[in-house]
Amino acid sequence: MSRRGLLGAAVGTAAVGGVAVGVTFTGDASASEQQPAGTAAPAARHGRVREYWIQADAFERNLVPNGRDGMMGSTFTADQTTFHAVGYRAYTEHWGRPLPAGDDIGPNAGIPGPVIRGEVGDTIVIHFKNNDSFYKFPHSMHPHGVEYDNLSDGTWLAIAPDHPGGAVKYGETYTYTWRAKPNSVGSWPYHDHSMPQDLTPFYPGGGPSATGMDMGGNLVTEVGAELGLLGLIAITDHTTPKVDREFFLFFHDLYQSDVPSLTQDMDCFNGYAFLDNTPTFTAKAGEKVRWRIAALGKEFHVFHLHGHRWWDGVKWTDSQILGPSTAITVEYTEDNPGDWLYHCHVTDHMMGGMVGRYIAEN
Numbered sequence: 289m290s291r292r293g294l295l296g297a298a299v300g301t302a303a304v305g306g307v308a309v310g311v312t313f314t315g316d317a318s319a320s321e322q323q324p325a326g327t328a329a330p331a332a333r334h335g336r337v338r339e340y341w342i343q344a345d346a347f348e349r350n351l352v353p354n355g356r357d358g359m360m361g362s363t364f365t366a367d368q369t370t371f372h373a374v375g376y377r378a379y380t381e382h383w384g385r386p387l388p389a390g391d392d393i394g395p396n397a398g399i400p401g402p403v404i405r406g407e408v409g410d411t412i413v414i415h416f417k418n419n420d421s422f423y424k425f426p427h428s429m430h431p432h433g434v435e436y437d438n439l440s441d442g443t444w445l446a447i448a449p450d451h452p453g454g455a456v457k458y459g460e461t462y463t464y465t466w467r468a469k470p471n472s473v474g475s476w477p478y479h480d481h482s483m484p485q486d487l488t489p490f491y492p493g494g495g496p497s498a499t500g501m502d503m504g505g506n507l508v509t510e511v512g513a514e515l516g517l518l519g520l521i522a523i524t525d526h527t528t529p530k531v532d533r534e535f536f537l538f539f540h541d542l543y544q545s546d547v548p549s550l551t552q553d554m555d556c557f558n559g560y561a562f563l564d565n566t567p568t569f570t571a572k573a574g575e576k577v578r579w580r581i582a583a584l585g586k587e588f589h590v591f592h593l594h595g596h597r598w599w600d601g602v603k604w605t606d607s608q609i610l611g612p613s614t615a616i617t618v619e620y621t622e623d624n625p626g627d628w629l630y631h632c633h634v635t636d637h638m639m640g641g642m643v644g645r646y647i648a649e650n
């Protein structure tokens with residue numbers, strides 16, 4: 289049973305009013321919810337089942353499409369900054385065709401993958417298909433923040449290589465079931481957690497493959513996430529404030545030693561590096577703004593937004609730390625129009641591309 293008509297109401301939780309497509313609600317999820325100790329149970333609510341059809345797709349990605357580092361002035365040729373990426377994209381039912389961009393799922397351009405949303409009480413069903421036609425690696429989807437059982441963990445281990453859902457082979461499918469609990473409210477990452485792989489055979493003549501380790505080459509753990517298989521989960525409840533703008537920002541890095549077609553390490557926002565290649569976000573004075581921000585990899589990062597301060601839950605701040613697999617939600621009312629930078633405040637990462645533009649209009 290498909291009930292797409294309900295989607296408008298669900299998208300209203302973000303109050304950004306996007307055209308709602310591609311997420312189907314089917315029936316009611318379990319209504320029983322545990323509450324944290326000492327909190328009053330909200331009115332009983334029957335969650336929905338939200339179904340997503342998500343495919344891991346292979347595509348070429350030039351991380352610096354305009355060929356220029358807008359802050360430092362360096363220039364790049366496309367061959368220096370292009371690699372074979374793999375990203376999650378949301379599709380119509382049965383992976384029919386890619387969904388258009390929308391406020392509900394975001395740009396759906398592959399890196400990051402589609403925004404996966406849920407309200408407390410909902411069951412999120414992910415129909416995943418591996419269409420990595422370039423590397424033909426196994427891939428998976430592993431969530432943070434939501435509840436799941438072992439069959440929906442999406443994690444590969446050498447001691448249990450055939451564990452269902454941990455290594456979905458090229459051309460195959462798997463269904464994950466995740467549940468939004470009261471302690472799931474917030475922003476979370478999801479990512480490929482499948483087998484380590486060596487990329488060097490795919491880039492003949494490039495890179496430092498000779499430096500590979502003795503044991504089976506230059507194995508990279510969570511290689512799928514480095515190639516672009518990452519995204520954000522947004523879980524809300526009845527207390528989540530409505531906002532006028534919601535931005536999704538992913539901090540991630542690609543290393544030349546792992547991906548030999550790159551001529552340097554690249555520090556990326558949403559699959560791009562350097563000012564005016566990374567996303568430009570816009571808002572208007574007076575609007576309520578929310579950023580949902582996550583990071584993966586092996587670096588720590590500092591999200592810094594020029595000209596703005598927000599409450600981090602403990603104190604006022606204009607810089608917030610992120611580490612691998614952590615996420616933050618930043619909210620403020622736009623009160624300082626201008627053409628501002630947002631960037632990672634780790635200097636190496638600024639130099640490597642983690643700089644973007646935020647334009648607030650009067």
Ligand SMILES: [Cu+2]
Binds near residue numbers: 588
């Ligand atoms: Cu950083």
